[in-house]
Amino acid sequence: MSGTGWDEARAIAWRAGAARPLGVETIPVERGDGRRLGAAVHALVDLPTVDVSAMDGWAVAGSGPWRLDGAVAMGVPPAQRLRAGTARVITTGAAVPLGTLGILRAEHGAPLPGEPEVLRAIATEAIDEGRDIRRRGEELRFGEPLIRAGARLTPPRLALAAAAGHDTLGVLATPRVDLIVTGDEVVAAGVPAPGAVRDAFTPSLPPLLGRLGAAATTRRIPDRLDPFIDAFATGRPDVFVTTGGTAGGHGDLLRRAIVAEGGTVELAGVAMRPGHPVLFARTSAGIPVLGLPGNPLAAFACLLSFLPPWLDGASGRPMAELDRVAALDIPSTGHERRLTPFEWRDGVPEPSRWRGSAMLRGLADADGFLVSPSGDGERAARMLRLPW
Ligand SMILES: Nc1nc2c(c(=O)[nH]1)N[C@H]1C(S)=C(S)[C@@H](COP(=O)(O)OP(=O)(O)OC[C@H]3O[C@@H](n4cnc5c(N)ncnc54)[C@H](O)[C@@H]3O)O[C@H]1N2
Numbered sequence: 465m466s467g468t469g470w471d472e473a474r475a476i477a478w479r480a481g482a483a484r485p486l487g488v489e490t491i492p493v494e495r496g497d498g499r500r501l502g503a504a505v506h507a508l509v510d511l512p513t514v515d516v517s518a519m520d521g522w523a524v525a526g527s528g529p530w531r532l533d534g535a536v537a538m539g540v541p542p543a544q545r546l547r548a549g550t551a552r553v554i555t556t557g558a559a560v561p562l563g564t565l566g567i568l569r570a571e572h573g574a575p576l577p578g579e580p581e582v583l584r585a586i587a588t589e590a591i592d593e594g595r596d597i598r599r600r601g602e603e604l605r606f607g608e609p610l611i612r613a614g615a616r617l618t619p620p621r622l623a624l625a626a627a628a629g630h631d632t633l634g635v636l637a638t639p640r641v642d643l644i645v646t647g648d649e650v651v652a653a654g655v656p657a658p659g660a661v662r663d664a665f666t667p668s669l670p671p672l673l674g675r676l677g678a679a680a681t682t683r684r685i686p687d688r689l690d691p692f693i694d695a696f697a698t699g700r701p702d703v704f705v706t707t708g709g710t711a712g713g714h715g716d717l718l719r720r721a722i723v724a725e726g727g728t729v730e731l732a733g734v735a736m737r738p739g740h741p742v743l744f745a746r747t748s749a750g751i752p753v754l755g756l757p758g759n760p761l762a763a764f765a766c767l768l769s770f771l772p773p774w775l776d777g778a779s780g781r782p783m784a785e786l787d788r789v790a791a792l793d794i795p796s797t798g799h800e801r802r803l804t805p806f807e808w809r810d811g812v813p814e815p816s817r818w819r820g821s822a823m824l825r826g827l828a829d830a831d832g833f834l835v836s837p838s839g840d841g842e843r844a845a846r847m848l849r850l851p852w
Pocket residue numbers: 645646647649650661662663664665666707708709710711712713714738739740741756757758759760762821822
């Protein structure tokens with residue numbers, strides 16, 4: 465099959481992203497979920513900030529029994545040192561007073577009978593130095609790197625950043641995608657009449673792009689050159705994604721529109737099925753264009769093959785490695801890659817029956833695409849995971 469190799473096309477997409485890195489913006493940590501860090505996050509404090517108790521009980525100094533000496537207030541380091549032979553009530557997370565040997569857990573101590581002011585241990589084991597004390601900085605030291613640049617912010621990472629003292633975080637700007645949907649036969653709503661085709665992309669590609677970390681605005685344009693040229697000339701997204709008109713069907717509408725606008729077609733055709741007619745281009749303003757074929761499964765296969773590498777490049781990250789699935793009876797396909805929707809069944813990926821370029825049934829239930837091996841040294845298939 466003709467066309468640029470699938471891996472080479474992914475590398476080209478990555479380089480196109482790397483050539484136009486995303487900017488960085490500062491947002492409150494509460495709004496960080498799902499965003500990518502623009503710079504590494506470092507600790508602004510030691511954690512814990514002081515020595516704290518790991519248990520509810522008493523801070524004790526010296527060996528027991530101990531005379532009770534009040535309670536440690538939560539949230540501030542105690543001003544008064546604990547003298548040998550005394551104990552202070554303490555709760556989990558409170559700062560231990562200077563002079564503390566260790567913590568006697570609530571269930572391991574009791575007042576002496578008839579002497580409510582004197583505490584004794586009721587557990588057999590002795591309290592050794594530092595027992596149930598979390599030491600200052602044992603998890604984290606001031607200035608230590610916590611989360612690497614480019615990492616996706618998750619709830620635990622937001623918790624870590626907040627715990628380390630951050631109110632705001634520098635995140636990569638959300639890449640903006642102008643999605644241009646073409647096809648005069650494509651109808652926006654209702655049950656399609658015979659010969660018409662219901663638009664599958666307007667309801668599905670913006671949320672898919674959202675799950676990949678991008679924000680899409682959609683416009684549907686008629687199959688004419690002028691509106692296409694106008695869209696490329698006036699839009700200022702980080703990337704254009706178009707659907708349809710990549711092959712011969714609309715008289716090569718997409719290619720003609722790019723050239724007429726003053727842009728350049730950089731790659732036309734990748735050795736893959738479905739998705740062979742996919743196209744990479746650049747507008748006159750240098751904005752990358754990913755032209756997806758109109759056949760729905762082909763469009764999804766191409767978007768998931770090439771947009772993530774572009775995003776990796778634009779985010780300053782190396783391209784993510786794909787997982788490999790060994791020991792599968794997937795025939796190698798030489799230069800061409802076959803992308804087949806699959807479902808996990810009993811821990812084994814099972815290729816779908818519904819794998820035709822125009823079909824959506826297989827993908828609707830799929831866990832990902834299997835990418836066929838080339839055969840020359842590569843035996844295992846790879847997997848494109850679906851972002852849900
Ligand atoms: N003469 C050739 N014909 C075709 C070739 C070729 O190389 N030479 N390649 C075939 C392959 S492979 C594919 S894939 C498709 C790609 O076609 P286009 O990108 O030009 O897409 P269209 O012709 O516009 O549409 C193809 C198909 O997809 C349907 N479609 C389009 N938009 C939507 C939408 N929003 N929702 C649902 N379905 C959509 C459209 O109605 C067509 O049925 O070309 C082959 N032909």
